[in-house]
Amino acid sequence: AQTTRIAVTPGDGIGPEVVGEAIRCLETLRTKHNLALEWTHFPWPSHAWHQEHGESMPEDALAQLKAYDAILLGALGDPGPLDDPNRYLLTDSVSLAPLLDMRKGFDQWVCERPARLLPGARQYLADERAKDIDMLVIRENSEGEYVSQGGRLRKGTEDEVATQMEVFTRKATNRIIRYGFEQARARATERANEGRTRKFRKLDGSTCESQVCVITKRNALRYWGDMYTEAFEEISQEFPDVATHHELVDAACMKFVQSPWAFDVVVASNLQGDILTDLAAVLSGGMGVAPSCNLNPTDPNMPSMFEPTHGSAPDIAGQGLADPTAMLFTAARMLEWFGRKDPVMAAAGKELFDAVAADLAENSGARRGTQDIGEAICARLSA
Amino acid sequence: AQTTRIAVTPGDGIGPEVVGEAIRCLETLRTKHNLALEWTHFPWPSHAWHQEHGESMPEDALAQLKAYDAILLGALGDPGPLDDPNRYLLTDSVSLAPLLDMRKGFDQWVCERPARLLPGARQYLADERAKDIDMLVIRENSEGEYVSQGGRLRKGTEDEVATQMEVFTRKATNRIIRYGFEQARARATERANEGRTRKFRKLDGSTCESQVCVITKRNALRYWGDMYTEAFEEISQEFPDVATHHELVDAACMKFVQSPWAFDVVVASNLQGDILTDLAAVLSGGMGVAPSCNLNPTDPNMPSMFEPTHGSAPDIAGQGLADPTAMLFTAARMLEWFGRKDPVMAAAGKELFDAVAADLAENSGARRGTQDIGEAICARLSA
Numbered sequence: 001a002q003t004t005r006i007a008v009t010p011g012d013g014i015g016p017e018v019v020g021e022a023i024r025c026l027e028t029l030r031t032k033h034n035l036a037l038e039w040t041h042f043p044w045p046s047h048a049w050h051q052e053h054g055e056s057m058p059e060d061a062l063a064q065l066k067a068y069d070a071i072l073l074g075a076l077g078d079p080g081p082l083d084d085p086n087r088y089l090l091t092d093s094v095s096l097a098p099l100l101d102m103r104k105g106f107d108q109w110v111c112e113r114p115a116r117l118l119p120g121a122r123q124y125l126a127d128e129r130a131k132d133i134d135m136l137v138i139r140e141n142s143e144g145e146y147v148s149q150g151g152r153l154r155k156g157t158e159d160e161v162a163t164q165m166e167v168f169t170r171k172a173t174n175r176i177i178r179y180g181f182e183q184a185r186a187r188a189t190e191r192a193n194e195g196r197t198r199k200f201r202k203l204d205g206s207t208c209e210s211q212v213c214v215i216t217k218r219n220a221l222r223y224w225g226d227m228y229t230e231a232f233e234e235i236s237q238e239f240p241d242v243a244t245h246h247e248l249v250d251a252a253c254m255k256f257v258q259s260p261w262a263f264d265v266v267v268a269s270n271l272q273g274d275i276l277t278d279l280a281a282v283l284s285g286g287m288g289v290a291p292s293c294n295l296n297p298t299d300p301n302m303p304s305m306f307e308p309t310h311g312s313a314p315d316i317a318g319q320g321l322a323d324p325t326a327m328l329f330t331a332a333r334m335l336e337w338f339g340r341k342d343p344v345m346a347a348a349g350k351e352l353f354d355a356v357a358a359d360l361a362e363n364s365g366a367r368r369g370t371q372d373i374g375e376a377i378c379a380r381l382s383a
Numbered sequence: 384a385q386t387t388r389i390a391v392t393p394g395d396g397i398g399p400e401v402v403g404e405a406i407r408c409l410e411t412l413r414t415k416h417n418l419a420l421e422w423t424h425f426p427w428p429s430h431a432w433h434q435e436h437g438e439s440m441p442e443d444a445l446a447q448l449k450a451y452d453a454i455l456l457g458a459l460g461d462p463g464p465l466d467d468p469n470r471y472l473l474t475d476s477v478s479l480a481p482l483l484d485m486r487k488g489f490d491q492w493v494c495e496r497p498a499r500l501l502p503g504a505r506q507y508l509a510d511e512r513a514k515d516i517d518m519l520v521i522r523e524n525s526e527g528e529y530v531s532q533g534g535r536l537r538k539g540t541e542d543e544v545a546t547q548m549e550v551f552t553r554k555a556t557n558r559i560i561r562y563g564f565e566q567a568r569a570r571a572t573e574r575a576n577e578g579r580t581r582k583f584r585k586l587d588g589s590t591c592e593s594q595v596c597v598i599t600k601r602n603a604l605r606y607w608g609d610m611y612t613e614a615f616e617e618i619s620q621e622f623p624d625v626a627t628h629h630e631l632v633d634a635a636c637m638k639f640v641q642s643p644w645a646f647d648v649v650v651a652s653n654l655q656g657d658i659l660t661d662l663a664a665v666l667s668g669g670m671g672v673a674p675s676c677n678l679n680p681t682d683p684n685m686p687s688m689f690e691p692t693h694g695s696a697p698d699i700a701g702q703g704l705a706d707p708t709a710m711l712f713t714a715a716r717m718l719e720w721f722g723r724k725d726p727v728m729a730a731a732g733k734e735l736f737d738a739v740a741a742d743l744a745e746n747s748g749a750r751r752g753t754q755d756i757g758e759a760i761c762a763r764l765s766a
């Protein structure tokens with residue numbers, strides 16, 4: 001079998017620490033199952049690299065990374081000295097740019113963010129049904145609000161006009177919506193295999209095993225809102241076994257709080273998906289457990305990128321305090337991604353997920369260091 | 384004194400029912416305090432008017448409404464027959480248009496949505512500190528994502544491109560940010576008068592009685608994000624007594640769930656404000672209690688518009704089941720708005736607010752009809 005190659009980019013802040021535990025677990029699984037996996041560490045993108053070279057990563061960074069099957073990223077962003085009032089400005093505009101560069105450069109047009117409230121994870125909602133939260137938010141990751149078109153006319157004056165263009169294509173809309181329906185189907189199959197079922201109602205009153213909810217703000221952002229609605233309507237015909245639903249983004253935020261357990265697959269635009277995935281993450285335990293997968297499911301020559309949703313947490317960096325749980329769930333997702341064509345890899349991904357979930361369930365709220373958690377999970381994997 | 388004139392537009396669904404109770408309470412207060420208030424009912428904007436005339440309101444609607452000091456709106460949107468799968472399409476694009484027309488036509492550039500979790504209101508968050516939620520979300524209501532510029536190229540084909548332009552001016556940015564700071568100051572004064580205090584930390588470590596948090600997505604939507612940041616920085620210099628804070632919209636959604644009690648005044652763009660106000664509404668008790676005030680604080684010739692945040696709830700319309708609480712809080716806000724220059728009106732607004740809040744606290748969860756609630760509150764006002 002061909003070796004699967006991972007580019008490991010630990011990044012800034014707590015990134016290197018949590019990535020260290022991910023590698024520890026991957027090494028354990030590699031040895032145990034003789035996985036054809038190898039990895040290479042990169043010192044960029046990072047703040048340190050930026051300070052030395054004036055840019056977050058080398059000019060040929062994407063060309064170098066393209067040789068890998070996946071990128072496992074820690075966290076980006078070092079806001080600089082604590083007493084600098086503008087400290088977050090640099091993080092926002094410079095340090096995080098490589099994230100967007102990779103998504104764009106490798107056409108990682110899907111961002112998948114699963115949100116399940118696992119036992120042991122922090123529960124913010126009062127309602128006990130929060131335990132049933134199990135949704136997959138699929139964010140369009142290649143266009144829309146994130147095309148960076150626009151500018152500032154008469155910059156800095158009283159008469160300034162700033163514009164920002166949102167550009168949506170039917171092609172990218174179709175592919176993300178179709179991907180959403182496919183994932184809904186796959187989730188229904190997975191549930192059936194595990195003996196679980198969920199019921200969703202179709203408009204005609206019949207029930208389905210899965211649902212796709214598409215998000216827009218079509219009552220105010222008409223042009224792409226209408227296009228999304230039409231594409232959704234059209235593609236849903238190919239999936240008569242999947243229930244459909246449409247929510248406006250503002251109402252969706254409200255329903256995420258009121259009844260998040262009612263959602264299955266949610267498809268949203270780049271910005272609306274960004275907002276909804278952060279909300280879904282907090283409702284399912286917070287940043288400490290949330291993985292983010294930037295995928296290119298169509299071009300096998302393009303690496304996908306896996307990162308925890310959390311940031312670089314510079315305030316606790318270097319102290320061995322960071323919780324690597326989200327990073328480990330992210331690594332599990334990566335193995336599952338490799339597992340699409342390789343059952344051994346898929347099983348390893350599931351094994352890692354189960355070990356991290358079991359560790360979370362047993363140690364809820366315990367004060368443990370980064371390494372303690374990584375070692376505990378490795379011990380579980382070796383047992 | 385001059386009479387203050389209200390245009391009452393009950394709208395669709397439960398709108399007429401809840402507006403009926405608002406008028407009942409306003410009438411009680413008018414008689415009790417001899418308030419110089421009068422109102423006129425309009426049959427539009429509404430779905431019924433649309434069915435008869437092919438448009439939601441007459442062509443000269445804005446000209447007619449302009450003669451009033453305020454518009455008290457019930458709810459808009461009738462999605463049509465329950466078995467029509469496209470029933471919500473009409474609501475979205477047609478029935479709700481008058482809302483945006485009024486905001487634009489009367490340059491109601493501020494949308495104020497207070498979010499306090501009052502005793503008796505539904506609490507979605509597990510954390511007891513949710514009881515301390517007391518924020519004011521101020522939404523820029525005149526431009527930004529809502530300018531309706533854009534279009535659909537090659538509409539309906541595989542090659543379609545839909546664009547939507549966001550347009551932000553420095554002038555509107557400055558005025559909404561300055562308004563935010565002024566409200567923060569006013570809230571601090573009000574708290575001081577009531578013997579309450581809150582503490583917010585400034586970047587230099589000192590503490591303040593109030594805070595403004597500005598929201599952007601400047602790491603992805605750079606152009607207006609940078610302009611907002613600069614405007615915020617500049618205007619904050621005029622308010623050294625107010626602490627400042629900046630959140631990205633995705634992080635803000637997360638923090639609204641994690642620690643909403645930490646926010647005071649929040650200033651956001653039109654779309655981001657739309658999303659955050661729905662989230663703030665649900666966290667402070669839900670749609671059943673949330674008022675929305677569309678204000679023009681600068682031009683006394685332009686009416687402001689007051690509406691509950693909730694929709695027309697066609698499924699329970701006409702049955703006397705709708706809860707008028709949000710509508711009554713909205714009416715209280717309207718009186719307080721009139722009260723800016725008239726202490727009697729301000730006192731009446733406070734009286735109505737207190738009566739509705741007391742009713743909510745005493746009857747939490749009780750099953751009561753629309754009229755029962757209105758009558759109970761009127762009884763309180765008359766007592």
Ligand SMILES: CC(C)[C@H](C(=O)O)[C@@H](O)C(=O)O
Binds near residue numbers: 292603633
């Ligand atoms: C860092 C930022 C540009 C990024 C985004 O908006 O996509 C982040 O919020 C995320 O969700 O991955």
Ligand SMILES: CC(C)[C@H](C(=O)O)[C@@H](O)C(=O)O
Binds near residue numbers: 250479482483
């Ligand atoms: C009905 C709709 C256009 C409106 C908006 O987006 O402003 C509503 O959601 C609101 O918040 O008042």
